[in-house]
Amino acid sequence: FTGKTGSELLTEKVKQYKVSEFQSVPVVVKEDASVYDAISTMFLGDVGTLFVVNDDGYLSGVLSRKDLLRASLGNQDLNIVSVHIIMTRMPNITVCRADDLLIEAAKKLIDKQIDGLPVVKDTPSGLQVIGRITKTNITKAFVELILDEQV
Ligand code: ADP
Numbered sequence: 001f002t003g004k005t006g007s008e009l010l011t012e013k014v015k016q017y018k019v020s021e022f023q024s025v026p027v028v029v030k031e032d033a034s035v036y037d038a039i040s041t042m043f044l045g046d047v048g049t050l051f052v053v054n055d056d057g058y059l060s061g062v063l064s065r066k067d068l069l070r071a072s073l074g075n076q077d078l079n080i081v082s083v084h085i086i087m088t089r090m091p092n093i094t095v096c097r098a099d100d101l102l103i104e105a106a107k108k109l110i111d112k113q114i115d116g117l118p119v120v121k122d123t124p125s126g127l128q129v130i131g132r133i134t135k136t137n138i139t140k141a142f143v144e145l146i147l148d149e150q151v
């Protein structure tokens with residue numbers, strides 16, 4: 001008997017969950033992609049958040065569903081407006097890293113009131129996008145945590 005309370009054991013288990021074990025594949029578009037292209041990519045990729053990369057392939061922006069809906073409300077031609085006009089841009093992007101604790105990523109989603117985070121790798125020239133963490137990944141971890149307890 002370890003003398004640990006149930007909640008201590010649960011905390012211990014949650015702290016073993018790393019972003020890398022739960023991350024999904026990122027879906028990206030280039031800065032010069034049109035809003036129309038981004039909407040198509042969002043449907044084809046079956047994601048709610050797109051990451052925007054610059055010509056060198058490094059993270060430069062984020063596009064949410066509502067960013068694209070807002071851009072579609074006006075009468076402008078969605079083939080002409082490019083995503084770099086409407087995206088949330090660096091350095092205002094909240095990111096996480098593969099070896100971060102999943103609970104830290106979850107806290108960022110709550111604190112910033114956003115649906116997803118890019119998982120990035122630091123390089124001297126910029127942030128490389130290697131994954132994606134969304135509320136769905138957190139929900140999966142939550143379910144796993146509870147179901148594993150019952151076996
Ligand atoms: P929605 O806008 O569809 O409700 P979000 O809540 O994820 O989706 O996004 C809210 C706003 O925050 C959007 O303008 C979006 O560009 C921005 N955003 C989304 N994810 C991030 C992020 N990881 N870092 C910074 N801003 C973000």
